[in-house]
Amino acid sequence: QVQLVESGGGLVQAGGSLRLSCAASGRTFSSYVMGWFRQAPGKEREFVARIKRSGGSTYYADSVKGRFTISRDNAKNTVYLQMNSLKPEDTAVYYCAADPLSYSSSPNAYAYWGQGTQVTVSS
Numbered sequence: 001q002v003q004l005v006e007s008g009g010g011l012v013q014a015g016g017s018l019r020l021s022c023a024a025s026g027r028t029f030s031s032y033v034m035g036w037f038r039q040a041p042g043k044e045r046e047f048v049a050r051i052k053r054s055g056g057s058t059y060y061a062d063s064v065k066g067r068f069t070i071s072r073d074n075a076k077n078t079v080y081l082q083m084n085s086l087k088p089e090d091t092a093v094y095y096c097a098a099d100p101l102s103y104s105s106s107p108n109a110y111a112y113w114g115q116g117t118q119v120t121v122s123s
Helices: none
Strands: 004-007 010-013 018-024 033-039 046-051 058-060 068-073 078-083 092-099 117-122
Touching (some): 004 092, 033 078, 046 068, 058 068, 078 092
Parallel strands (some): 010 117
Antiparallel strands (some): 004 018, 018 078
């Protein structure tokens, strides 16, 4: 089992940057696929990015490709989401998720979730 705690959200102007962090408990962080998802008010939770256990492979939603970068530091039990060129439509609660098996874009495939961190982008 793993516990996840996100941080780094906040208010930023359009065009700005933020870096989200997700710290995981436990000694087996490197055995989990990690993902970032987001949920805007009145909308379903949507996939943002995912990264394999070793960090050697990543995948992004089309809406963030070229602007966001997911990375992980297995020695620090942390996954990051660097968000550049932010847009008002990026405003949402951002969640990190972990799963020992699935390398998927579906939120239903992830067993463990953090509590979320709010990102607000003003125009």
